[in-house]
Amino acid sequence: MIRKIFLLLSFFSFFLAESQKDSNTVVDNSVSTQLYTKCFQNLNQGNEIFKKYPTLDSSMFCSLLSCSFLLSYKETDIQMTAEQRLIGITTQLFKEGNPVYLISGLESGSTEKKKNENLEDDNHIVYISYAECTSPFFLKRAADIVNQQTLSLIKNESSK
Structure with missing residues (x-):
């Protein structure tokens, strides 16, 4: 009898732990996260x-998010590489039909969701929120680089 109770309690404990583990895991499959x-x-x-x-392993620095972190290094040659890679990625995303624009600030996550509801508007821009309130300087700098490149590509495309 005690063995059955122990087995039953073990089963419920396992079930409870598994359900808590699943409820704490958040997977964001949004287009903005995928592109970032x-x-x-x-x-x-x-x-x-x-x-x-x-x-530094070059294969690790292959996304907008990871290349942004290269800007946190004090060495100017690493920062220049980060800028070049961010521009390259932004250009490739634009050529794929996914121009991106990085935003931050209070409720930028909500703004991102609202603006990305219809990706057929405003030049098909996908907005990516990279910080809700404050962010380190290097992320702001990365956003400036990406946004400037995206706007430049849109301007060049529209002048053709």
Whole structure:
């Protein structure tokens, strides 16, 4: 009898733990998250920098999100590589028909969702919220680089 009770309690404990684990896991499959984290393996900007700094693995820095973190390094050559890669990724996304624009600030997550409800408006721009309130300087700088490139590409496209 005690064995059955123990088995039953074990079963319920396992079930409770599994259900809590699943409820704490949040998966964001939004188009903005997919584009922010999309890895471009064909990047060759700054390959010489990755040879100079062997602790940096070039294959890790292949998305908008990861390349943004390169801007946090104090070495100017690493920052230049980050800029080049961010511009390259932004250009590739634009050519795929997915121009991106990075936003931040109070309720930028809500703004992102609202603006991305209809991706057929305003030049098909996909808005990506990278910070709700405050963010480190390097993320703001990355957003400036990406947004400037996106607007430049849109302007060039519309002047054709």
